[in-house]
Amino acid sequence: MKTTTKKILLWLYSADPAENRLVEIDNLRLILPELKKSGYRSLLNLLKNQQYIFIESIVSDSNTALPRQLNVVGLTSHGREALKGQFPVLKTLNEPFDGAWTLITFLEAPSNDKQFRYLRQYLLNFHCGQLARGAYLYPGSLPNEVVNTLNKLYVGKVLVTGLKSWNFGDERSTISEVFHLSDLKSGYSGISKEIYLMLRKSDRQKSIENRDKSDIHLVFDRLMEFLTNDLGLLQYYSPDSKSGLDLLFQLQDLF
Numbered sequence: 001m002k003t004t005t006k007k008i009l010l011w012l013y014s015a016d017p018a019e020n021r022l023v024e025i026d027n028l029r030l031i032l033p034e035l036k037k038s039g040y041r042s043l044l045n046l047l048k049n050q051q052y053i054f055i056e057s058i059v060s061d062s063n064t065a066l067p068r069q070l071n072v073v074g075l076t077s078h079g080r081e082a083l084k085g086q087f088p089v090l091k092t093l094n095e096p097f098d099g100a101w102t103l104i105t106f107l108e109a110p111s112n113d114k115q116f117r118y119l120r121q122y123l124l125n126f127h128c129g130q131l132a133r134g135a136y137l138y139p140g141s142l143p144n145e146v147v148n149t150l151n152k153l154y155v156g157k158v159l160v161t162g163l164k165s166w167n168f169g170d171e172r173s174t175i176s177e178v179f180h181l182s183d184l185k186s187g188y189s190g191i192s193k194e195i196y197l198m199l200r201k202s203d204r205q206k207s208i209e210n211r212d213k214s215d216i217h218l219v220f221d222r223l224m225e226f227l228t229n230d231l232g233l234l235q236y237y238s239p240d241s242k243s244g245l246d247l248l249f250q251l252q253d254l255f
Contacts (some may be wrong), residue, residue: 001082001085001086004032004034004035004043005043005047005052006083006086006087006224007031007032007220007221007224008028008031008032008043008044008047008053008073009047009052009053009075009079009082009083009086010083010087010224010227010248011023011028011031011220011252012028012053012073012074012075012079013075013080013083013090013248014075014249015093015245015249017077017080020074020075021074021075021252022058022072022073022074023072023073023074024070024071024072024073025044025055025071025072025073027255028073030216030217030255031216031217031220033217044073047079050078051076051078051079052075052076052078052079052082053073053074053075053076053079054073054074054076055071055072055073056071056072056074057069057070057071057072058070058072086228087227087228087230088127088230088231088232089227089230089231089232089244089245090245091232092231092232092235093245095140096232096235096236097139097140097231097232097233097235097236098140099164099236100139100140100162100163100164101137101138101139101140101162101163101164102137102138102139102140102141102142102160102161102162102163103131103135103136103137103160103161103162103163104123104128104135104136104137104138104142104150104158104159104160105134105135105158105159105160105161106119106134106135106157106158107156107157107158107159108156108157109157110153110154110157112153113153113154116134119153119154119158122146122149123136123138123146126138126143126145126146127229127231128146129175129178129179130178131174131178137163137175137178139231139232139233142160172237175233175237176237179231179233180229181233181234181237181238184226184229184230184234184244185234185238185241185242187222187226188226188234188241188242188243188244188247189241189242191219191222191223191226191242191247192242192247194215194219195219195247195250195251195254198215198216198219198254199250199254216251216254216255219251220251223244223247223248223251226244227244227245227248230244
């Protein structure tokens, strides 16, 4: 999925699937300043044809004498599911991590993947963490795509086991190192401070100025990068840390 597509779908995402988050077409474009107007319209038409978004007209609920007709964009159920494939942390809203792990252990490299070169990169692309050479961890159950690939290419070559408890070794520090949780925690903390400053400024001004709109776009871009690598582990091992999803919803509420 292209970055521009992920940005639109993520900005439209809401915690409750029963409540559509509707954004004006012109306002939605502010998170994509890199696109020209024609490119932006083409992207919306593409996503609409793919049934990832819907576009409709509504009457504004403002108190003005002449209510305005607004064109708004929302996320479909297909768009929500597609987004979960790009941001695994979204799955944790309804299925939080419970401490159970899947361990993938390499046994014997097949002739069509010498030294497991392909499988190593494949697992990393699916956010598996390398515990040691030939051993990879994934929180919860493996994605169906990974299971299908193992069944197709690596029967008898790879061992997949469940891990419920740690009998020796410090679990928290190990997971933090393997999945770079310190970097994630630090990144979210910095973004939280920026959002807090924008919230204070917004409360004083009662509106969002053009410069603030640009700031939201820049903060959103950084937040999306961190969310891409967030598997929902930070809240389990550091429950007092800022949640990336909470930061997303705070940023959405600003604008």
